Amino acid sequence: MATATLNPTDADKITKLKSAVSGLNQISENEKTGFINLVSRYLSGEAEHVDWSKIKTPTDEIVVPYDSLKPTPEDPAETKALLDKLVVLKLNGGLGTTMGCTGPKSVIEVRNGLTFLDLIVIQIESLNSKYGCNVPLLLMNSFNTHDDTQKIVEKYSKSNIEIHTFNQSQYPRLVVEDFSPLPCKGQTGKDGWYPPGHGDVFPGLKNSGKLDALLGQGKEYVFVANSDNLGAIVDLKILKHLVENKNEYCMEVTPKTLADVKGGTLISYEGKVQLLEIAQVPDEHVNEFKSIEKFKIFNTNNLWVNLKAIKRLVEADALKMEIIPNPKEVDGVKVLQLETAAGAAIKFFDKAIGINVPRSRFLPVKATSDLLLVQSDLYTLADGFVVRNPARTNPANPTVELGPEFKKVSNFLSRFKSIPSIIELDSLKVTGDVWFGAGITLKVSNLSFLLFPCFFLVSLFDIWIPFMAVQMLVTNLGII
Structure with missing residues (x-):
């Protein structure tokens, strides 16, 4: 050459x-x-x-x-x-x-x-x-x-x-x-x-x-x-x-x-x-x-x-x-x-x-939002192979956007008592100091939590959100 x-x-x-x-x-x-x-x-x-x-x-x-x-x-x-x-x-x-x-x-x-x-x-x-x-x-x-x-x-x-x-x-x-x-x-x-x-x-x-x-x-x-x-x-x-x-x-x-x-x-x-x-x-x-x-x-x-x-x-x-x-x-x-x-x-x-x-x-894990997908019931594990759950009828995965509070793996894990069921979820956006309890199912076309600094807690179906004068937008919400 x-x-x-x-x-x-x-x-x-x-x-x-x-x-x-x-x-x-x-x-x-x-x-x-x-x-x-x-x-x-x-x-x-x-x-x-x-x-x-x-x-x-x-x-x-x-x-x-x-x-x-x-x-x-x-x-x-x-x-x-x-x-x-x-x-x-x-x-x-x-x-x-x-x-x-x-x-x-x-x-x-x-x-x-x-x-x-x-x-x-x-x-x-x-x-x-x-x-x-x-x-x-x-x-x-x-x-x-x-x-x-x-x-x-x-x-x-x-x-x-x-x-x-x-x-x-x-x-x-x-x-x-x-x-x-x-x-x-x-x-x-x-x-x-x-x-x-x-x-x-x-x-x-x-x-x-x-x-x-x-x-x-x-x-x-x-x-x-x-x-x-x-x-x-x-x-x-x-x-x-x-x-x-x-x-x-x-x-x-x-x-x-x-x-x-x-x-x-x-x-x-x-x-x-x-x-x-x-x-x-x-x-x-x-x-x-x-x-x-x-x-x-x-x-x-x-x-x-x-x-x-x-x-x-x-x-x-x-x-x-x-x-x-x-x-x-x-x-x-x-x-x-x-x-x-x-x-x-x-x-x-x-x-x-x-x-x-x-x-x-193509199932890369580049961020904790990807980790949420692969740890959820969207997938099962057999002989080391991560396999898609046939119960998910939508060929596309949900889009998940987690705020900076979830960026580190340790913080991500601490904010979920258990990973929610998301088989029927289309999209999720979480911004702010949100904590998820155990046994939650998210089945919704669009779900967003928009949060601001806070002084006290409320519980929404075991999702804990600190807020004061909180603006919370939930579109087409369906949480069991």
Whole structure:
């Protein structure tokens, strides 16, 4: 691949940056090289500009309808042979800080006292036991989650699955003022560094030695998904389709709702399938991009990728994914971190496709409002799989918006004596100091609590609301 072309000023920046980075002993030579290459590409202005007139809607051959996939094999031996080609990789680099937790997000309790990681392990244990196969689990950690995860996985030492961990790269944050690494400014703690996005999964697999080890075991495909997506489970129909059609890359997409308008979508562009992110969209077309009429699908970040293809492309340094600049501030210093996303790699793989999957395969838990949904009677739990309750007739989940009092998991849990029944709920908005009692059923089309500072309590069907001169709006209320 051609190297980035830089003007003299930017070339001087890179020369100074190389010198500074060479003295950072906390990271490997591979990480230093990867970082310098990423910064060089960024300075070269290599970002791809999308010609809006060339965008075409993908055909069913490119974005395959899930219902058109062949059924799963009936022969257990055939199923075992398929599964023995597979590796499950969960992106485990995120902390639960958004939800008030300090460790890896994957150890937040989701349901019945089980964490995300517990559920993932139970699911794979179940597959291995049922079919006598060997599906290993890989966890891609960041330097933020590595130590805690190493301790946590010890409790699975007697399980029937191999669990492997590796770290994504650790890059220094860039000081915007002079383009120097933040650790060279005396910020030697974790705040001086960042993990460069999940696009780093491909070089991370190769640099860690895990990729060659897996190929040596006869593994062919890796299923990559966020650890907090409870819908991202192994699907034999998808795996069978990819093996039979020799597709090197598959992105699961699902129908877009108004809640997903900013999510990336698949397009046909100059004869290839490509991920289109909102950051690439010209300003005059942003509203068109957000439309659920023209762009009807979005990326779930459930990815299936051929391992040999990853090795080929990483060794050729061919995975030039779009760079996502992410400005931050650390102790008053403006810094920049450059990131990439794994979905953007789709255009580099041969016979890459999307599969338009049911919404049930996208069940992320990003906030406590999502936690309320998965802990409620909307779902049941079987063999580690979170399954939708058939009693819910509406195909869409209720929209739930909880106020800042519910943001942290500990506060969320303390405000519910038990999680309400919400099978027949359409939407719920809670603002203010609200506490829910036990045994509550919410069955309503629109329910809002709008509250202001207070001096005394009233009870409404065991929902406790402090208020004085409270304005409480309940529309179409139906509480049992």
